[in-house]
Amino acid sequence: xxxxxxxxxxxxxxxxxxxxxxxxxxxxxxxxxxxxxxxxxxxxxxxxxxxxxxxxxxxxxxxxxxxxxxxxxxxxxxxxxxxxxxxxxxxxxxxxxxxxxxxxxxxxxxxxxxxxxxxxxxxxxxxxxxxxxxxxxxxxxxxxxxxxxxxxxxxxxxxxxxxxxxxxxxxxxxxxxxxxxxxxxxxxxxxxxxxxxxxxxxxxxxxxxxxxxxxxxxxxxxxxxxxxxxxxxxxxxxxxxxxxxxxxxxxxxxxxxxxxxxxxxxxxxxxxxxxxxxxxxxxxxxxxxxxxxxxxxxxxxxxxxxxxxxxxxxxxxxxxxxxxxxxxxxxxxxxxxxxxxxxxxxxxxxxxxxxxxxxxxxxxxxxxxxxxxxxxxxxxxxxxxxxxxxxxxxxxxxxxxxxxxxxxxxxxxxxxxxxxxxxxxxxxxxxxxxxxxxxxxxxxxxxxxxxxxxxxxxxxxxxxxxxxxxxxxxxxxxxxxxxxxxxxxxxxxxxxxxxxxxxxxxxxxxxxxxxxxxxxxxxxxxxxxxxxxxxxxxxxxxxxxxxxxxxxxxxxxxxxxxxxxxxxxxxxxxxxxxxxxxxxxxxxxxxxxxxxxxxxxxxxxxxxxxxxxxxxxxxxxxxxxxxxxxxxxxxxxxxxxxxxxxxxxxxxxxxxxxxxxxxxxxxxxxxxxxxxxxxxxxxxxxxxxxxxxxxxxxxxxxxxxxxxxx
Numbered sequence: 174x175x176x177x178x179x180x181x182x183x184x185x186x187x188x189x190x191x192x193x194x195x196x197x198x199x200x201x202x203x204x205x206x207x208x209x210x211x212x213x214x215x216x217x218x219x220x221x222x223x224x225x226x227x228x229x230x231x232x233x234x235x236x237x238x239x240x241x242x243x244x245x246x247x248x249x250x251x252x253x254x255x256x257x258x259x260x261x262x263x264x265x266x267x268x269x270x271x272x273x274x275x276x277x278x279x280x281x282x283x284x285x286x287x288x289x290x291x292x293x294x295x296x297x298x299x300x301x302x303x304x305x306x307x308x309x310x311x312x313x314x315x316x317x318x319x320x321x322x323x324x325x326x327x328x329x330x331x332x333x334x335x336x337x338x339x340x341x342x343x344x345x346x347x348x349x350x351x352x353x354x355x356x357x358x359x360x361x362x363x364x365x366x367x368x369x370x371x372x373x374x375x376x377x378x379x380x381x382x383x384x385x386x387x388x389x390x391x392x393x394x395x396x397x398x399x400x401x402x403x404x405x406x407x408x409x410x411x412x413x414x415x416x417x418x419x420x421x422x423x424x425x426x427x428x429x430x431x432x433x434x435x436x437x438x439x440x441x442x443x444x445x446x447x448x449x450x451x452x453x454x455x456x457x458x459x460x461x462x463x464x465x466x467x468x469x470x471x472x473x474x475x476x477x478x479x480x481x482x483x484x485x486x487x488x489x490x491x492x493x494x495x496x497x498x499x500x501x502x503x504x505x506x507x508x509x510x511x512x513x514x515x516x517x518x519x520x521x522x523x524x525x526x527x528x529x530x531x532x533x534x535x536x537x538x539x540x541x542x543x544x545x546x547x548x549x550x551x552x553x554x555x556x557x558x559x560x561x562x563x564x565x566x567x568x569x570x571x572x573x574x575x576x577x578x579x580x581x582x583x584x585x586x587x588x589x590x591x592x593x594x595x596x597x598x599x600x601x602x603x604x605x606x607x608x609x610x611x612x613x614x615x616x617x618x619x620x621x622x623x624x625x626x627x628x629x630x631x632x633x634x635x636x637x638x639x640x641x642x643x644x645x646x647x648x649x650x651x652x653x654x655x656x657x658x659x660x661x662x663x664x665x666x667x668x669x670x671x672x673x674x675x676x677x678x679x680x681x682x683x684x685x686x687x688x689x690x691x692x693x694x695x696x697x698x699x700x701x702x703x704x705x706x707x708x709x710x711x712x713x714x715x716x717x718x719x720x721x722x723x724x725x726x727x728x729x730x731x732x733x734x735x736x737x738x739x740x741x742x743x744x745x746x747x748x749x750x751x752x753x754x755x756x757x758x759x760x761x762x763x764x765x766x767x768x769x770x771x772x773x774x775x776x777x778x779x780x781x782x783x784x785x786x787x788x789x790x791x792x793x794x795x796x797x798x799x800x801x802x803x804x805x806x807x808x809x810x811x812x813x814x815x816x817x818x819x820x821x822x823x824x825x826x827x828x829x830x831x832x833x834x835x836x837x838x839x840x841x842x843x844x845x846x847x848x849x850x851x852x853x854x855x856x857x858x859x860x861x862x863x864x865x866x867x868x869x870x871x872x873x874x875x876x877x878x879x880x881x882x883x
Contacts, residue, residue: 208328212457214407228326239320248309259329261298265322268294271314276305351554353603362604363640364388368611374404385640390606402458411460421466429475432487454503461507469517489524496527515545534559537567540594557605562587573742585631592639615698628736649735650677664748665848671712681731694721718847752883756801765792780878791872800861808856811881817874820846823866828857
């Protein structure tokens with residue numbers, strides 16, 4: 174120690190010189206690891222166990238792996254524009270022999286800072302020079318038959334100042350002059366509601382992007398959401414992540430919760446909301462959170478009077494509690510609430526001040542939303558979360574008493590109208606998500622889907638034009654009229670002619686098909702294809718064999734993935750039978766009849782009253798029978814059985830002179846319901862149908878049991 178002290182003048186000089194030499198290095202500190210834990214997305218993932226973020230989690234035991242095709246890429250968002258000096262790749266056995274390291278300021282336009290044509294796999298490190306917020310490895314040639322797989326993707330450099338990951342979505346401005354911004358740039362929501370499975374999201378994103386879509390809306394958020402967020406972020410889209418609350422989505426949907434007293438439900442849902450907000454708050458695919466869907470309106474299906482008012486207030490307060498909980502976890506994404514009624518905003522204004530903006534689903538009334546906002550004196554902006562053509566609840570009934578579905582042309586115009594009305598409220602409306610991007614192909618899908626069964630309709634291209642998307646190379650056939658030979662009193666199983674007028678704008682040949690739907694018969698949403706005969710502009714189909722109001726659909730396809738669809742309703746009735754119905758109004762008995770349940774009782778006499786709207790229904794067991802007393806021995810030549818949905822698979826027509834001893838005159842073991850018209854000559858005072866095997870899990874049910882003398 175003494176010797177060091179004696180040398181202090183020399184040491185001081187050396188230290189001074191060292192500080193002068195080393196100062197520049199101190200100022201340029203060693204590059205730091207910028208990528209670990211940052212949001213990452215990829216062009217694809219092999220499965221749920223190998224997500225993009227596994228390559229930036231700092232865990233050498235987890236990995237990202239892609240689909241087995243070229244090219245593929247992995248991208249990390251550093252959160253701010255940064256100076257990039259080194260990139261390291263720890264490859265699994267599925268590595269790239271050719272790839273590029275690229276940087277970008279916006280995640281869309283890329284600059285290559287290193288190209289590799291002879292990759293060897295293993296651990297590779299590259300000193301690079303570049304600047305950007307986003308860095309990606311872009312693989313163009315795989316080493317083997319697998320995809321690309323990285324244990325770790327490390328980016329080193331110096332972070333710049335700027336927004337951090339996931340913190341860039343803001344509601345800015347003031348009363349009547351608001352703006353939604355993402356990372357400081359204006360964001361007009363040009364969106365669609367999302368229908369396909371989240372796991373398939375990557376498949377659909379290029380099409381959505383080409384439409385000009387930048388936002389998707391969901392109704393629920395959980396563990397299955399991640400692939401949707403990944404695919405959206407990878408394509409420059411963002412997601413409005415929904416949280417479903419009962420009784421959202423229509424009359425009594427999801428049950429009736431008491432928001433005044435049901436603490437357990439509210440606590441459970443709040444825990445769920447917190448869980449998934451925490452899980453996804455830093456994901457680059459998140460735009461905002463949406464708590465609840467149509468519940469303030471829907472509560473009228475659960476409560477009435479003063480209690481309804483109490484429940485609506487309690488619900489709005491609960492939404493506010495959820496908004497506070499979300500903001501506490503994620504202060505960097507807005508929170509909204511959707512309802513199907515602008516009147517719900519009254520409750521939100523009074524009891525949910527922590528919402529950043531409002532949202533509404535509106536179809537036929539969409540152009541009134543702006544005035545409702547003005548009249549309500551609201552002080553928050555809004556978005557549209559569902560809109561499109563007029564719905565079932567908004568259109569007049571047709572001749573058969575069911576909602577008259579708009580034509581394809583009317584639906585197309587409905588999307589355009591909705592967009593123009595909502596985007597015209599400058600400084601207040603942030604745009605909206607139109608309904609619906611889905612591949613379902615049923616009653617609801619034909620009414621609302623832009624892409625039923627993956628085929629594009631006029632509405633698809635109307636949205637594409639509204640959003641400023643790509644110019645289409647080909648568009649669907651346009652059906653301008655559809656008329657039926659008859660719409661009421663259509664005989665079951667009879668021929669139905671349909672005259673159509675259609676043209677394809679691109680001159681493509683049109684292929685016709687047809688289908689029936691029984692929603693107004695048995696609440697089925699399915700479209701059942703039916704054979705169709707085409708002669709010029711006339712299509713001929715066979716009417717359904719079951720009574721009731723059906724929808725008949727005609728589809729015009731151009732062979733290029735486009736489709737035009739039109740639909741009308743028909744009322745199917747029992748075919749007329751020549752002769753006299755000797756069973757009409759006669760005493761009728763049965764082995765049993767259903768005395769309780771919806772619409773009950775269903776006594777035996779209903780089957781011989783001449784009213785096709787009434788019916789007999791038996792107990793749910795075998796065998797069962799229905800008997801009519803003709804009053805005297807009578808010769809007849811025809812029996813007509815008009816089945817309800819619960820029909821007989823195996824049954825016999827029997828006659829008797831005394832009501833005790835029976836002889837069979839007709840039988841089947843392959844009944845299929847609908848209308849059974851049976852030519853049979855027999856004589857007896859009593860006639861019965863004796864069912865031995867039901868066609869469904871219910872009993873036997875007949876609208877009419879006719880016995881005819883000719």
